[in-house]
Amino acid sequence: MEAVAGIAGKLAALRRRRVSVLVVLGLLLVAAVVIAVALGAVYVPITTSARIILSRVPLLGRLVDATWSPVQETIIISVRLPRVLLALLVGMGLALAGAIFQGIFRNPMADPGIIGSSQGAALGATFALFFGISFGWGGLTAVQLFAFVGAFLAVLLVYFIARAGGRVSVAYLLLVGFALSSFLSSIVSLLAVMSEDRLHNIFFWLMGGLGTGSWDAVLAVLPFIVVGAAVSAFYARDLNLLMLGEERAAQLGLETRRFLWIMFVVAAVVVGAAVSVSGIIGFVGLMTPHIVRLLTGPDHRYLIPGSLIGGGLFLVLADTLARTVIAPNELPVGIVTAFFGAPFFIYLLKRRRHAIA
């Protein structure tokens, strides 16, 4: 048993290292949220921002004296915080879905758009914009609702097409997803071309952005992300098994078909929720899990929480840049995510090449 004590120690050391990566990422995220809230057209000092946020936290709120102006409080609580939190949730959702898809497809190029969800959302949103549908429900606008439903339906459609014949193969899913995405994308383009006066709106939505950030939107998206995160964390070890291939995973006790179905629904819900409020923001879902994997290794028990934190951190920082760098105008956040994310990713790749491919 001496040798076992040795390896138990090694495994524990590995676990400690991975947990500490998560803790550091988490602290960075908290700092990023506070800084993001402080920055904007009117600068609110970081300590003040932090205390304003703290004052709204149950229990801890009583420890803070209100020494700030009501205007500052309004800016922080009503304008900036919901937007920053929405960026946080959308980033989390996209990165979580990216991690799930890369896991079940065992394909490093898999991202939330891979199985039709992005194009499904785009079609839903375009549809609502094209026909000028305008009703809201549960804090979401018609465009957001349609985007959500579009993303969800597209993913289900891919799944059921790929399931024909009783067996679901991952390679088949990928191809069907690609084909359906192209098809949906052609309809989006068609609607856009036909909608002369609303072309701008459609184009703007497709570019993606978090300008719609409101507490309603935050509260509407929050439950989906929380449930998605909890379910994925619960199944993290099964995602590890699936990396050995579907057949091997089944031989190690995984009910592969049921598991794929659950992960599909989870990913579809999470992507749908994220995309509905933000439009299509590229790069976060693709790259965040890769970057986190370089830090924590491939074990989904760390990769899933790491991707959640990392995705949130990434999009909060990117959105802050997008709205401050050419203030009072805004950049589409997708430009920022790709402009800063891609070189950073390449830098990490060059340093830790072996950990990726």
Next chain:
Amino acid sequence: MPSPEWPRVEGKRWSTLEAREVHAAYYRDDVVAGMNIEVSAGDFIAIVGPNGSGKTSFLKTLSRALRPREGVVLLEGEDVYGLPARRVARNMALVPQDSSLSFGFTALEVVLMGRNPHLGRLQGAGPEDLELARQAMERANVWHLADRQVNELSGGERQRVIIAQALAQDTGLLLLDEPTQHLDINHQLSLLEMLSSMCSRGVAVIMVMHDLNLASQYCDRIIVMLKGREYARGEPAQVLTAGVLREVFGVGSIVTRHAVTGRPHVVFLPTSDAGAATGPRVHLICGGASGASFMRELLERGCYLTAGVLNLGDGDEEVGRSLEIRMATESPFSHISDAAHRDNLELVRQADAVVLSDVHVGPGNLVNLEAAATALEWGKRVYLFSPRPVEERDHTGGAARELYKRLLDMGAVECREKEELIELVSGEGEP
């Protein structure tokens, strides 16, 4: 939440597996067409057969990966396809032919995944799991690789990591699909030794194999598959015969007994279009030093040459060996056994023509003349080289002479000149 079987009590293993009339298909055509198997504790069974004969598919139907279209697979009496995956995985492990390990887990982490079916969902690997993983890794010779990332390992090392993962499942049934294919000979042997020792401790092993000699040496039973069906089954000696191998694999072979283990040992013969030989296939019956000069001349003329039966260490046998001629052989200074005679006939069967040299004939090699007679019965041309009368080299008291006469009566061609004979023989097969 610990599973009910944990900690497992020795002897409560499930190790019986039964397939009844199993048919399975990926699309329309059956790749497994009516297979049966019965496995119980301690069995070591090899499944052999040519590519595409359904071996792997059959293994898949047994391991709950390919649902049979007809028939049933029973694990300890229960339908495998009605049992939960975890329950099956606690009792039956499979080592697949190829597995992708293209990620940065360490070998130890991969092997620990083998404990998954025994762990509750939120339960981590405990000391018992680590101990089982360590034992499995030692048995598969990968313990020294525990900290290495699996994507950095060689093909053979990865194969052994997957074997260790299956061993860590700690099951009573172990199925392996060509487990030796990426391994060097040393690791092939130590793997088979290890499996064999697990069998003696009550684990049942079913293994798809391509190497018939390894299967022959280690397994108790061999099942030969052809076109999705069972072609033969039984102990290695019953199953591995030249006849079966020709029918199943379409190649000629000589089956001898392994000098050490006494199990069948197969040597394959090149197929007729193999090698540089362009001339006819000629089988040479000789001995002493009577055939050596024929061997060189016939080879030079492009004949594909075989010889036999020759005693090991005989002058012709040594020449034949140095010329890398396929030969049916017998132990030194021994009478030709039935087995060697059968091998000889197998070579005769594949030849276009048979040449009998001016060999001295005694009771020990008289049967070689019978081989020539059989060749005539099969309609082969037989050439007899006799520069001097057969009586001068008959040491059987007349039996050889009688047989020789019979050969002539049956249509054998007698030549006194070596050059003439070689001309005739090397012209065989031409129109």
